[in-house]
Amino acid sequence: MLVVEGLFKRFGGFTAVNNVSFKVDQGEILGLIGPNGSGKSTIFNMLSGTFPPTAGSIKFEGVELGGLPPHRIINRGIGRTFQIPRPFRRLSIFENAALAGYYGQGSHSRAKAEAAAERALSAVGLPTDRKASVDGLGAAGLKKLELAKALATEPKLLLADESLGGLDEHEMDQAADMLRRIRDELGITIIWVEHIMGVLMRVVDRVMVLDHGEKISEGLPTEVVNDPRVIEVYLGTDAHATQAVAEAARR
Numbered sequence: 001m002l003v004v005e006g007l008f009k010r011f012g013g014f015t016a017v018n019n020v021s022f023k024v025d026q027g028e029i030l031g032l033i034g035p036n037g038s039g040k041s042t043i044f045n046m047l048s049g050t051f052p053p054t055a056g057s058i059k060f061e062g063v064e065l066g067g068l069p070p071h072r073i074i075n076r077g078i079g080r081t082f083q084i085p086r087p088f089r090r091l092s093i094f095e096n097a098a099l100a101g102y103y104g105q106g107s108h109s110r111a112k113a114e115a116a117a118e119r120a121l122s123a124v125g126l127p128t129d130r131k132a133s134v135d136g137l138g139a140a141g142l143k144k145l146e147l148a149k150a151l152a153t154e155p156k157l158l159l160a161d162e163s164l165g166g167l168d169e170h171e172m173d174q175a176a177d178m179l180r181r182i183r184d185e186l187g188i189t190i191i192w193v194e195h196i197m198g199v200l201m202r203v204v205d206r207v208m209v210l211d212h213g214e215k216i217s218e219g220l221p222t223e224v225v226n227d228p229r230v231i232e233v234y235l236g237t238d239a240h241a242t243q244a245v246a247e248a249a250r251r
Contacts, residue, residue: 001026001189002047002157005055007214009042016042018213024157029183029190029201031211031221035209035234035238040193043081043210044159045102047191048072048080079155083162085142087134093145094130097152099123104153113152120151123186124178139166143175151182155197158182160192164199172196176203201225209234 002024009017017039024030032040047052047058049070058066065073087096097120101113102130121128124144137145143163148159160179164172176199182188194200201207209217211234217227224230 001061002191003057003059004043004047005057005059007043007046007058008054009039009046009051010054016213017046020210020213020214020215021056021197023219024189024191025060026156026189027183027187028206029179029192029204030205031207032191032210033197033200033207033234039213040210041161041199042213043184044080044161044191044193045071047159048078056203065108071090071103073227074153074155077154078159079104079150079153079157080159081143081146081163083149083165083242085146087137087142087145091134092130093126093132093134093137093148094118094128096134096145098136098147100149101152101154105153114173116152116154120148123151123182124148131243140171140175143167144178151186151188155188157189157191160190160194162193162195162204164196172199176200179203 005021007020008015011187034040042051046053049068049072052067056066057064060078063076065076091099094117097117098113101116104116118128119234124147126144126148147163163175163179167175179190179192180203181230183190191206192200201221202233204221206219207221208215209230210223216233217224217230
């Protein structure tokens with residue numbers, strides 16, 4: 001579904017992403033991990049059109065996307081969430097999702113946007129009442145709304161950016177299960193950036209690891225967590241616990 005080849009992003013003299021290549025198959029959940037500053041968010045920003053690549057290719061379903069603006073990429077079928085939810089506070093929960101739905105439909109049909117919003121809110125367990133206020137949402141609710149906004153664009157590929165941040169353990173498990181259901185029930189392919197390794201390893205099919213803008217490892221969760229370089233630069237003292245989780249998920 002997605003083929004990324006030789007991707008570079010430079011900001012002046014700083015190279016944030018350095019010659020990264022990878023593929024994502026339809027129906028897959030790919031975990032993208034790495035230390036802070038490793039290039040994860042920069043890759044998401046290039047995939048979603050926020051940043052144009054300095055060099056390289058991003059092909060989605062055989063069509064080159066590199067350099068297209070965000071609304072064109074959404075129209076093609078790539079939706080994303082953001083690490084820090086920033087809803088429109090003057091709009092209701094429903095209106096926030098419906099606004100996103102306009103872009104996903106590729107047209108300004110109000111009926112289609114509102115139908116997409118209703119489906120998205122139901123999928124994440126938020127009220128479809130058109131008057132329900134954003135102000136009543138806690139951290140978990142805001143994360144759900146962020147996900148609903150992305151789903152309202154009816155994506156084929158979802159870029160999920162740190163969906164577990166600010167959640168307690170129970171809420172993390174619920175969010176991870178929700179991502180799995182989105183893949184299984186809605187048929188949406190997912191790339192998931194996350195720091196909470198134990199939860200991520202239970203859900204993803206493959207993992208790609210970045211460090212200083214370069215891909216240092218890629219493979220099955222059980223393979224990646226036993227990679228000496230990944231342990232050195234990222235897992236450290238958490239390696240044994242993460243390895244146990246990945247092995248349990250495989251069984």
